[in-house]
Amino acid sequence: MAARKSTQPRKVATMHTEDTDAHIPMQVGESPEPPVAAPPRPLPADRFFNRELSWLSFNRRVLAEAQNPNYPLLERLRFLSISGNNLDEFMMVRVAGLAAQVRRQIDEVSTDGLTPSQQLQGIHGAISDLVKAQYDIFTELCTLLEAEGIRLIQGRKLDRSEGEFLADYFERHVLPALTPQAIDPAHPFPFIANQGSGILFSLVRIADGAEVNEMVLVPPALPRFVRLPGQPATWIGIEELIRRKASRLFPGFRIQGHGIFRVLRDSDIEIEEDAEDLVRYFRTAIQRRRRGRVILLTLEDQFDPEAEQMLRQKLRLDYAIVIKSPGPLSMSGLSALVDEERPDLKFEPYSSRYPERVLEHNGDCFAAIREKDIVIQHPFESFDVVIDFLHQAASDPDVVAIKQTLYRAGKQSAVIAALIAAAEAGKSVTAVVELKARFDEEQNLHWASQLERAGVQVIYGFVDWKTHAKVSMVVRREGDEYRTYCHFGTGNYHPITARIYTDLSFFTADPRFGRDAGLLFNFITGYIEPKGMEMLAISPGGVRARLYECIDREIAYAQAGKPATIWAKLNALTDSRLIDRLYAASQAGVSISLVVRGICCLKPGVPGLSETISVKSVIGRFLEHSRIWAFGNGSALPNKRARVFISSADGMTRNLDRRVEVLVPLRNGTVHDQVLDQVMLANLLDTEQSWQLDAHGNYRRTDPGPQPFNVHRYFMTNPSLSGRGAALTKGRKVPKLALRRGGATTA
Structure with a gap:
């Protein structure tokens, strides 16, 4: 199935500028229109951090976890391996791209005003420092591991039994190759x-x-x-x-x-x-x-x-x-040693909870979703519910159609198996397989071939844009009507990464979401420009427009003397126009708290520019991956009327202008409160795994204080709100988080 070039990109890129929540009947997350915001003040030229150096700073924070004395030794070695793998990918993509620009004599400057050659010069020095730190930590960990009975042969003499084993192993397993x-x-x-x-x-x-x-x-x-x-x-x-x-x-x-x-x-x-x-x-x-x-x-x-x-x-x-x-030429390869059977040197195993809401309906995902919207937070709640949703759709005789986006699905994918089973059962199954998922292209080609052989209609989407949205849509016959069940995720349909990436899965049977999901798939498969979207904002263009509209509302509230607050959780924030919009909000007096795990080009705490903006990065046992936006809507956050969204998109130009992405509003009260009062607030309150960014680009570990709070420990020990169902009223109460000066408190 050939992919086709996207047509009329200029038209599509602005298609959602007028599609705002103002056209939707007022519910949770709505309020009367605020005053119109005044124009922003001029912004200084040196208002951005360099993207590449910010990424290297992120990898230094990952590497710092390899020195964390609170972690078991093999977990520290794992972080060292992750930092090595991260650096490899950075070299193969970002540094290679800059080198190509220099060879072609492309002098286009970055947002911080550096030419490609100037960026390469700064990167070379930072990489040298990073690699030296990696080897210093490697040497330290080798000493500590040897004391625990795990050693790596490096230049020392072998004893007789070691020599005999390696000689035999070499002859039988290595020499022939x-x-x-x-x-x-x-x-x-x-x-x-x-x-x-x-x-x-x-x-x-x-x-x-x-x-x-x-x-x-x-x-x-x-x-x-x-x-x-x-x-x-x-x-x-x-x-x-x-x-x-x-x-x-x-x-x-x-x-x-x-x-x-x-x-x-x-x-x-x-x-x-x-x-x-x-x-x-x-x-x-x-x-x-x-x-x-x-x-x-x-x-x-x-x-x-x-x-x-x-x-x-x-x-x-x-x-x-x-x-x-x-030392070793590839730190990424050290992950093999982490597999050593030493549970005493690893994190205590963690088993994800299965949502009680679904169990109350005897495991029937459709019955649970039909009753009320649900948000599942992975890995604290099992990704199995997503797999079960698709498997039940495949075997349910009343399901007539399944539509699914696939960006990364992994090598042993239960999602692929469910889609194949559905097609073989005679259902109409459409899979949008993204071939441009970096480093997963070969695997995705394999899955596309498997799906097509089973009778799945495989679509490869746009040539110009990646389809990065995470959407699953199931159409089910119920009586004389059809009901659409939707899943929107912030992460990939990848069962392995779902165990270590923190992501959100939103399930709904709200017909408005179903209609929007149908328009989204028609856009991807048939290039039919979506008109009259009721809930979703879609990129290219639409996510940016919706975020701008929400930011401008907060600016107007601040200028009118009302409380104005923005919270956001992202993996990266690099888009200069979005950053400028946040700067304008700060200049107007909007309080902005950002949790940006990786690259951040925004400079927080600069007088006259970003005094009201704080930026932190959370690095810990799990990889923070969910994308959340929250807007106070005329009151301080958190509040019941706040506008809350989850998204597949980061704050990067590629996500906003060159990818198919979705921004999903959360309107159900329980779901709204779970994401705002639990997930978002817990990330802001974390003091044990957080790094604070200053105006000069330096990250410093947050002082845990007298009442340390660990966001991952909180979710490992406390169930979520929307997944509990009747257990909310019968079982142990979930400790409620509150914003208090000096750290997190529970009530």
Whole structure:
């Protein structure tokens, strides 16, 4: 199924500017129209932080968790691994993109006024500091882990049993997969794939004394680390194992020297204007990605200078970074050690709760949703309810149609299985599969093929825009009518990430949402511009317009002398126009509290610009991922009349202008209060996992104070409101959070 180019993007991009909540009958979240806001004051030119340096600051906060003494040791190692994986992706996409701009002599400046080459210069220094910190922490953790009976072989001698095991393992599992390649004028320089590692050997042939250079690339199918049997738990890196047993690979040669290296390449995929068939295009583009320009070369500390020079020349390292490493060349691979069976060195296992509201209806998701809207907070409440919703739709004879967006679904996807089962049961099933989900393109191509074979109508959406909205729609025959049940999520339909990402799932049978969801799918599948949206705002264009309208209402309230407050929770805030709107609100006196986990280009606390804006980042056991907006609507937050939204979109230009996204208003009283008074407020009150951003771009850990509050612990030990049903009146009360000076309190 070929994807088609989106048409009339200028028209679509402004289609929701007049679609506001003012056209909807007043309910929870509504109030009379406020006065019209006055024009904002001029803004200074230096009002943004650099996006790339802000991201590196975020990864430093992730890395800081590897030093957190309150975490078990293997969890600290996990954070070190995550910081390494994050850095790899940053290099392959963001740094590679800047390097490409420099090569093409593109001098377009960033919002903070830096050219691509100036940004690269600052990034190089920050990355060097980050990598040094990673290795310092790695050394510290190795010492602590060895004291706990977990050790990594690095240069030390093996005892007899270790040597015998590794010799046998090498012969049976490693040697058959290795292919030594001579480096000389008679042999072309071997291609090194993205994220590939290898070893350069300097050899002397014993028979005639001839010098020979050989390269051995590590097959990607081999494990990054090998566990030796017995205790203490002993691990060895695959490159280290190959180096130690190299004599078996080069019989008749004397090994003079060796050096381990690793390569990262440009991994971004650019969509060409004439890409009429996205499936064919992405199959070839994925292959090109593996052969992209080298952006990072990592060498072990004592790498031979002549061999380094040869690599630099052969790999064409223009604008690439070269790093010398005193430890593992890939911190991301350390995740293998985290799998060690040592529960005493890991977080206590956590089992998600299944919503009591659904259990009260004997597990019937449709009956529970039909009774009242529900919000499920993952991972504290099980993602199984989303899977069950789709499986019940697949097996229910009264369900006639299912429509589903798929951005990331994972490798073992129960969602895919449910859609296939529904199609095989004769239901009309439509799946919007996003091929442009970065680093998941290949997996999504696989799922698209599986779905099409089962009879699912697979749509690949727009060429110009990613379909990032998380929406599931089920049409069910009930008596003489049809009822539409909808799921709107802030996260992906990915059962694995749902265990560690905090996200919100909103279920509703409100016919207005059902009609809007139908218009959304018609827009994606048929490019039919949605008219008369009743509840949802849709990007491109509509989410931005709705947020502007809400911000302007708060500005007008402040100018009229009424309470004016904005709360927001995002993963990133980079869009200059949205930030400027928040600056204008601050200048008008609106109180703004932002929880931005990652990149934040807004400068808080600047006199005359953002004095009333505070920004914090929450980094902890779970990855904060839900997107929430709350507006006071003429009263201080939290309050019953506040306008509350959840969204698939972050505060980034790509989300607002170049992706299909949804902004979902919460009108049901219980759902409204759960997201505002529980989820949003708990994130603002957290003192144990929070970092505060200052006007100079520095993040400092929040002082826990005399009454520490941990947002994740709160939700791990307290059930949500909307998922409890009758248990709200019968069972243990959920401690109510309150805003008090000096920290969180419960009542």
